[in-house]
Amino acid sequence: MAWPTKPSGTMQIARRAEPYVTEAMRRRWTDEVLPKYATRLGALMPVLHDVQHAYRHVPYQAQLEVAQFLGISPSDVLDTVSFYDEFTVEQRGVVTIGVCHSIACEQCGCGSRALLDRAAERLGIGVGETTDDGTFTLISMECLGSCDTAPVALLNETLHENLTVESLDRLIDQARTAPAHGGHH
């Protein structure tokens, strides 16, 4: 979920020695991203996307590094991270389940409410939360552009269509046992 408050001047920022913004990221942004945008502020979204994707969150230190790289103010970065649900300050689970809650998905088939309730019950977390073992985050999302196959949900970047409570159950089971996620089980 979006971070609700702005840090004051006295806020302590957790720091680690190793920067979040890697040399490879800088190179890619310089060569491929910046040339596409008229201003450095314009490149902020794709840059933040890379950071969120790499670390499953954009911690404050990373926000400062991004601001420095782009030569923009840290508050611009913070505003963007806070505004878009795509970006989080807290680390998301290995698998983010994003159930669409917009009108078609709300109304079609079993409906998004039943899907969200079922996932919350299976995972033992509320919407917007991450399981203690760091495997799953459950979120509710705006229209994913697939209304004709509603209800739908994203598991990370993969869209699953025409969902039922049972098919969502199976997806959760598969994600839990997938080798890539085995270390977190």
Ligand code: FES
């Ligand atoms: S309402 Fe769910 S994809 Fe459009």
